[in-house]
Amino acid sequence: MISRRALMGTAAATLAAAATLAVSPRARAAGDLHVLNWQGYGTDEAWALEAFKKKTGLNVVHDYFNSEQEMLTKLRTSPGAYDVVLINSTYTQQASSEGLIQPIDTSKVTNFANLLPAMRDSAYLNTGGKTFGISWVWGMTGIAYNEETVKPAPTSVEVLWDPKLAGRVCLRDDAIEVVSFAAIATGQDMNHPKDLDKIKAKLLALKPQVKTFWASEDEWNKFFAAKQFDVSTYWSGSAARSKTNSKLPVGFMIPKEGGIGWFDGLSVAKGAPNADGATAFIDYMVSPEFYYEWATKIGAPASANLKANATLPDGDVGKAIHGDVEAVKRLTYMAPLSDQERQAYGDLWSEVKTELAQ
Amino acid sequence: MRDLGIWAVRLYLGLMLLFLYLPIVVMVLLAFNRSPLYQLPIVWDTVWFQSLIHNDRLVGAGLNSVGLALVNMVIATALGTMVAIAFARYQFRGKAVLELLLFPPITIPWLIIGISMLIFFFWVGIGRGLHAMLLGHVALSLPYVIMVVGARLKGYGPALEEAAATLGASPWQAFWRVSLPVMAPGVAAAALFAFAVSFDQFVISYFLAPPGVSTLPVEIYAAIRKGFTPEINAISTIIILFSMGLMLLIARLYRFGGER
Amino acid sequence: MMQEARRRVAIGFLTAPAYVWLTVTVLLPLSAMLFFSFLTVAPINGREAQLTTEHYLTFIDKDFYRTLTWRSLRLGFDVTLACVLVGYPAALALAKHVKGRWREAIFLLIILPFWSNALVRVYSWTMVMREGGFLDWVLHWMAPDAPPFGLLFTYPAIVIGLVHSYLPYVVLTCYISLEAIDDSLMEAARSLGASTLQVFWRVILPLSLPGLLVGVILTFIPVIGSFMEPRILGGRAGIMLGTVIEDQFTTVFNWPRGAALSFIMLGIVLLIFAASAPLLRSRLKGL
Numbered sequence: 074m075i076s077r078r079a080l081m082g083t084a085a086a087t088l089a090a091a092a093t094l095a096v097s098p099r100a101r102a103a104g105d106l107h108v109l110n111w112q113g114y115g116t117d118e119a120w121a122l123e124a125f126k127k128k129t130g131l132n133v134v135h136d137y138f139n140s141e142q143e144m145l146t147k148l149r150t151s152p153g154a155y156d157v158v159l160i161n162s163t164y165t166q167q168a169s170s171e172g173l174i175q176p177i178d179t180s181k182v183t184n185f186a187n188l189l190p191a192m193r194d195s196a197y198l199n200t201g202g203k204t205f206g207i208s209w210v211w212g213m214t215g216i217a218y219n220e221e222t223v224k225p226a227p228t229s230v231e232v233l234w235d236p237k238l239a240g241r242v243c244l245r246d247d248a249i250e251v252v253s254f255a256a257i258a259t260g261q262d263m264n265h266p267k268d269l270d271k272i273k274a275k276l277l278a279l280k281p282q283v284k285t286f287w288a289s290e291d292e293w294n295k296f297f298a299a300k301q302f303d304v305s306t307y308w309s310g311s312a313a314r315s316k317t318n319s320k321l322p323v324g325f326m327i328p329k330e331g332g333i334g335w336f337d338g339l340s341v342a343k344g345a346p347n348a349d350g351a352t353a354f355i356d357y358m359v360s361p362e363f364y365y366e367w368a369t370k371i372g373a374p375a376s377a378n379l380k381a382n383a384t385l386p387d388g389d390v391g392k393a394i395h396g397d398v399e400a401v402k403r404l405t406y407m408a409p410l411s412d413q414e415r416q417a418y419g420d421l422w423s424e425v426k427t428e429l430a431q
Numbered sequence: 432m433r434d435l436g437i438w439a440v441r442l443y444l445g446l447m448l449l450f451l452y453l454p455i456v457v458m459v460l461l462a463f464n465r466s467p468l469y470q471l472p473i474v475w476d477t478v479w480f481q482s483l484i485h486n487d488r489l490v491g492a493g494l495n496s497v498g499l500a501l502v503n504m505v506i507a508t509a510l511g512t513m514v515a516i517a518f519a520r521y522q523f524r525g526k527a528v529l530e531l532l533l534f535p536p537i538t539i540p541w542l543i544i545g546i547s548m549l550i551f552f553f554w555v556g557i558g559r560g561l562h563a564m565l566l567g568h569v570a571l572s573l574p575y576v577i578m579v580v581g582a583r584l585k586g587y588g589p590a591l592e593e594a595a596a597t598l599g600a601s602p603w604q605a606f607w608r609v610s611l612p613v614m615a616p617g618v619a620a621a622a623l624f625a626f627a628v629s630f631d632q633f634v635i636s637y638f639l640a641p642p643g644v645s646t647l648p649v650e651i652y653a654a655i656r657k658g659f660t661p662e663i664n665a666i667s668t669i670i671i672l673f674s675m676g677l678m679l680l681i682a683r684l685y686r687f688g689g690e691r
Numbered sequence: 692m693m694q695e696a697r698r699r700v701a702i703g704f705l706t707a708p709a710y711v712w713l714t715v716t717v718l719l720p721l722s723a724m725l726f727f728s729f730l731t732v733a734p735i736n737g738r739e740a741q742l743t744t745e746h747y748l749t750f751i752d753k754d755f756y757r758t759l760t761w762r763s764l765r766l767g768f769d770v771t772l773a774c775v776l777v778g779y780p781a782a783l784a785l786a787k788h789v790k791g792r793w794r795e796a797i798f799l800l801i802i803l804p805f806w807s808n809a810l811v812r813v814y815s816w817t818m819v820m821r822e823g824g825f826l827d828w829v830l831h832w833m834a835p836d837a838p839p840f841g842l843l844f845t846y847p848a849i850v851i852g853l854v855h856s857y858l859p860y861v862v863l864t865c866y867i868s869l870e871a872i873d874d875s876l877m878e879a880a881r882s883l884g885a886s887t888l889q890v891f892w893r894v895i896l897p898l899s900l901p902g903l904l905v906g907v908i909l910t911f912i913p914v915i916g917s918f919m920e921p922r923i924l925g926g927r928a929g930i931m932l933g934t935v936i937e938d939q940f941t942t943v944f945n946w947p948r949g950a951a952l953s954f955i956m957l958g959i960v961l962l963i964f965a966a967s968a969p970l971l972r973s974r975l976k977g978l
Contacts, residue, residue, distance in 0.1 A: 107642045112653040136642035137653050140941040146546065146638075149735050150553050154642060171736045248942060285844045285926030298468045299821060319468065412732075412944050419943045420753070426930040427755040430762070440784045447781050448800055451858065454815035455807060457825055461818060469818060472828075496808075510709040517705035521698065529710065531961075536717050537909065538957045539724075540916045542937050543950060547720035570716035573709050578905045582864055585901035586871035616870055620863045623805055624909075631809040633919075651810045667811045674806035678799050 105132050106350045109147060109342075110159040112137040115210070115367055116358060125357050131350050148173040153344040156351040160206060160340050162197040163409045169205040174340040176203035181352045184359045187380045192336050197409060206338030207355050208377035210310075213395070213404055214250060214333035217307035217315075219297070220324040230258045230328035232304055239281045243296060243305035246286035248422035249407070249415070250333070251276060254306060257331045257405075264408040269421060276425045283429060294319050310374035313391035318372055327400040334404035336377060455671070462664035469661070479665040486662060489650055493666050496647035497673075499561070499636075500629035503568040507625040510569070511576025512618055516610075518577070519584035533574040541571070545634040552639070559641045567635040572625035579624055583617025728950035746951035756935075756952070760959070763932040766846075767915035770853045774861040774910050777854070779903065782865035783895070786872075798866075801859050809856055813923050816852045817843055820924070844926025852924045853914055861906040868902025869895070912960055916953075932956060 110116045112135075122133045136155070138144040141164055148158065148168065160168055168174045179185045185193070185207070192198070192208035199205065218227060223238070233242055233254070244251060255275040256266040266272055284302045287293040290311040296302060298321060312325035339358060341351040357363055364381035367373045368391065375395035376382050385392040395401070410418075461469055465476040483489065518526065536544065545567070552563050587610075595605040633648035640649065651663055727733055728747070730740040750756045781801075785794055804812065819825040822841030830840050842848045872895060880890045918933035925931075932952065939949030 109642075134643040139653065142941050142944055145944065146549075146940075150549050151559065154559075173736075283927050288922075295468055299824075301822065415943045416945055416948075419938060423930070423935050423938065424753070424755045426927070427758050427762075430925075430928045430930050431758075437788070440788050444781060444784055444789070444797055447777060447858075448797070451801065451804055451855065454812050454819055454855065455804060457818050458807070458811060458815040461815070510712065513705040514709045517702050521702050523702055529706065532710075532713065532718065534912075534961060534964075535721055535957060536713065537912050538916065538960050539721060539953045540918070540933055540936055540956075542918075542940055543724055543953045544717060544721065546940060546946070547724040548716065551720035551723060566712075566716045570713055573713055575909060577709070578909065579864060579867070582901040582905040583867045583871060586868055586898060613871075617867045620867050623802060623863070624860070627805040630806070633810070647808055648810055651808060663811055663814075667807055671803065671807050675799075675803060678802065682795055682799060 102132070104130060105134050106157065106347055106354060107134050107136065107155045108157040108159075108354070109136050109138060109144060109155045110157075111139075114159065115373060116157070116159065116354075118367060118371065120366065121357075121363055124363075125354060128357070129350065129353055131347070131354070133354065145173070148342060152342075153346060155342040156345040156347050157354050158340050158342050159209070160338055161407075162192075162195065162206065162208070162336050162338050163407050165198050165206040165338055165340065166200060166409050168340065169200055173343055174205055175343045175345070175348065176205060177207060177341055177352060177355070179204050179207075181349070182207060182356045182359070184356060184361075184378055184380075187378050188359065189377050189379060192377050195336075198338050206340045207359060209337050209339050209355075209359055210374040211334065211336035211377055212374035213309040213327060213400070214253075214306060214335065215309060215312075215325060215327040215400075216304060217312045218304040218324045218326075219300075219302075220322040222303050223324070226324055226326065227304070228326060228329050230254060230330045232328075233306075234258075234278060234282060235304075236281075238304055240284050241303040242279070242282040243284055243287050243293070243302040244279070245306055246288055246426075248418040249410070250306060251422055251425075252418045253333050253407075257328065260330075263331065263333065263405045264410065265414070269417065273421055273425060276422070277428055279425075280429055290314070294321065297321055297323070308374070309394050310372065310391055313389075313394055314372035317390050325394060327397075327403050329403065331403050331405055332400070334401075334406040336406070337374075458664050459668045459671070462661050462668045464661060467660045479661040480669075482660075483662050483665045483669075488645065489647075489662060489666055492645040492647045492650040493670065495561075495644065496630055497670070499564060499568060499646065500626045503565060503572055503629040504622050504626040506565075507569045507572035507576050508618060508622040511573050511621060511625075512580050512614070514573075514577045515580035515584055515617075516614075518581055519587075533577060536571055536574050541632070541634040544571070545638040548635065549638040559639050561640075561644065563639040564636055564646075567639055568629040568632055571632065571635065572628045575624040575628055576621040579621040580614065580617045583614060583620075587613055724946075724950045725954060727947050728954055730947050733944070733946040746948045747955065749948065750952065750955055756932075759930065759932045759935055760956075762930075763915045763956075764959070766849065766853070766917075766921075766931060767911045769850050770857065770914045771907055771911045773850065773854045774858050775903070775907065778858050778861035778906070779865050779899075782862045782869055782902075783899075785862075786866055786869035787874075801862055804859055810919065812856065813852055813920055816848075816855065816924060820848055820851070843924065844928060846925065846928045848924040849921050849929065852920045853917065856920070857910040857914065860909055864902045864906035864909070865899060866902070868899040872898045908964075915960070916956060 108116050115121075116133075117135045126132055136147070138147060141161055144158065144160065145164070145168065148155065149171070158168075158174065160174070165174070188208055189211075192211060195208070197206075198208060216227065216230065216232060218232070220226070223232075227235075232238065233244075252266065252272055253263045255272040256263045259266075259268070259271050259275055261267060261271070285296070287296060287305065290308070293305070293307065293311065294315055297315065298319070307323075307325065309325060312323050315321045316323045339355045341348055341355070345351050359376070359378050359381070361378060361381040361384050364373065364376045364378065365384040368376070368385055368389070372391070375391065382392070382395070460473060462479055463473065463475050463477065465474040465478060514529075518530070548563075548567055549559070552558060552566075557563050557566070595609045600608070631648060632646070633652055636646040637649050637652070640646065647666070654663060729742055729744065731743050731745070732738050732740050734740045785797060789797060817824070820841065821827070821843040822839045824841070824843070826842070827840045830837055842851070876894055876898075877890055880894050885893070915931075916933045916936070918931065918937045921929035921931045921934055923929075936949050936952045936956075939945045939952070
């Protein structure tokens with residue numbers, strides 16, 4: 074017998090549940106600005122959003138993605154939903170040719186003149202005389218190692234294949250990154266290597282070396298703190314943060330054979346409800362005032378704004394790493410790739426991973 | 432000999448519960464650990480519960496998840512039970528096809544379903560939002576409900592209702608006072624599955640949630656990239672305590688300890 | 692005639708709401724995806740797409756897809772078997788040997804994990820299983836000289852994590868079938884001279900088959916497509932068909948390939964169940 078009490082209870086529960094749902098959603102309000110970015114990547118810092126709101130009266134609402142393809146999917150399937158989008162420079166051309174982003178009026182970006190010319194004027198961000206992305210931050214991907222256990226400090230990319238470090242290597246599970254490092258190790262063009270079979274063989278040679286993969290900075294920190302590995306590929310800014318904030322004995326180097334350079338840009342989505350607000354937000358993001366707080370209080374990659382970088386105190390670990398002119402010279406910057414190339418590298422890496430799992 | 436049997440049963444169930452609760456106990460304990468990197472040994476502190484109060488996004492996501500899961504539970508259980516009753520009672524042409532159609536939603540990875548829903552809803556004009564998420568959650572829960580209630584009904588068949596009819600009960604009475612109580616454990620189990628499917632649902636929520644609205648799995652998954660602190664453990668502990676209380680309440684209402 | 696019409700109305704009324712919902716929200720979108728799987732590229736934003744079977748053929752072409760499918764099927768089998776071996780006896784114990792307050796209490800305990808988020812549970816397992824984690828800590832507390840113990844980033848770790856997630860499902864579905872079995876049936880069989888084993892094999896097991904079967908289906912199928920637990924618990928052992936399908940949507944833009952792989956997986960699942968249907972039908976005939 075189902076008692077009346079039971080029925081009443083169920084009815085009450087359903088109403089309560091519906092009520093909690095009704096409370097939460099907000100339709101887009103006029104004073105809103107929608108930003109699409111990685112979570113915890115600078116644009117969603119609470120103090121920054123408050124300062125921006127004071128300045129412009131705009132309330133910033135965030136949506137996040139977990140991979141660049143997901144960012145593109147969201148842009149493709151939700152036109153008019155976003156104002157500002159973070160797009161890695163290797164994807165900006167694709168986004169603009171697909172009509173997902175619109176040209177930015179650089180005269181409205183007050184910090185434009187102070188941006189690093191190599192990135193600001195890069196062909197990746199500018200097409201047909203129009204600017205589709207404002208270079209925001211940049212960094213390097215190199216080799217991080219445990220200063221206490223790996224001595225002397227390594228200088229070559231071959232350290233990943235060092236038999237003494239068998240089972241102590243951690244890699245990022247990213248096809249482009251591993252192919253790039255294998256290309257560097259086999260002396261090929263990092264972005265468009267000609268001999269993929271050689272790359273595959275080199276990666277398969279990592280079978281006895283790899284302990285596990287890391288996917289985010291936080292995961293990396295947790296593994297490192299638990300002493301799960303001694304050497305890995307890693308980002309420059311993250312290495313600085315792990316050393317300073319998490320107080321881990323992290324050493325970082327760009328291999329003598331070469332390293333990966335990358336930069337991210339901020340773009341305005343096509344059909345953005347508030348393009349002017351978007352431009353104002355981007356301007357604020359590349360400003361020295363924002364960067365100084367972000368870099369010193371929380372930790373950030375290097376800024377593409379020369380003036381912003383200059384505000385960092387001299388003892389800053391990140392400043393030292395990114396200011397190492399010799400290391401920066403050894404970088405090759407990530408270039409846009411065609412879908413076919415990404416597919417080829419993706420398939421190659423899947424095959425290697427299948428082999429590594431056996 | 433009898434006693435040995437009873438103790439063996441108790442030991443077996445006890446070990447199984449130990450296995451089920453090992454990570455949950457660890458999860459709760461680490462909510463009280465000061466180290467943000469989950470380093471052992473545990474340093475007792477309630478700091479994460481305190482910071483949770485200020486984490487509007489996480490709390491909002493938690494509420495959304497629970498609310499969505501409860502509404503989904505009610506709708507999916509109701510609609511699914513109706514189908515299970517039809518399958519159990521009637522033979523009809525096309526029934527096999529309908530049963531077959533339950534497989535795609537549970538087989539095709541939710542990622543594919545999520546993306547195809549996103550495109551389809553966008554094309555049809557439904558767009559993104561809580562309503563779209565609810566549409567998705569119910570659809571994914573339905574096969575679970577139908578199968579679980581169906582399994583329960585297979586054990587009974589139409590015989591009970593026919594017996595009730597011969598004793599003078601109207602079809603409505605037969606259903607309400609005989610079939611429904613007999614189905615009840617199956618329906619309750621199905622409701623739980625529906626709740627779990629929605630509550631753990633990451634992909635549909637991720638693609639169909641509009642900017643500014645989030646659910647717990649989405650927050651947790653994104654937090655994993657950014658840096659998840661024991662705040663996640665704190666909110667999970669709260670939800671577990673809340674649900675323990677809720678279930679004790681339900682147990683009072685439904686009395687399913689068994690009348691035998 | 693009226694009876695026939697009433698019957699039709701009843702069937703329609705009962706099944707229409709759920710199936711309309713399913714069709715609009717899942718089946719129609721999936722049909723679109725099925726169509727995509729036969730195109731060269733997803734026809735988004737002005738891309739020209741041609742019909743092709745290349746994505747299906749690539750499954751036959753590239754060895755590693757078959758290796759991965761086999762890995763995933765094996766994972767599904769291992770997890771489902773473990774869940775059934777552990778869960779069915781537990782359900783049987785609960786349904787027949789434990790009564791009243793205890794049954795209620797244990798039941799609630801089994802259900803409670805449903806209310807915790809699966810992802811958090813999986814992460815808690817990493818805390819338990821990794822080197823320096825809980826198990827390692829307990830081991831060293833008892834035997835300080837033992838080497839570091841870590842289960843994490845191995846295939847067994849994935850199995851443990853998945854069994855933990857799906858065990859309550861199996862216990863629950865077996866329970867609802869077992870509980871429905873009338874005790875008098877068992878007593879009758881015993882009074883006719885059947886041994887305990889015979890009672891189990893010829894009365895209890897067949898009657899509980901529907902619940903067991905649903906538990907198997909709802910465990911095996913999601914497990915072979917899983918990607919969350921393999922990624923988090925498996926490390927380098929964590930590549931499965933599910934993770935590679937996910938990759939086609941999250942790391943490269945190849946929806947047709949991802950869709951094709953998914954529908955191949957669906958086909959394999961249907962094949963497995965079609966192959967076992969005759970066996971099951973004979974068992975279920977009596978019900």
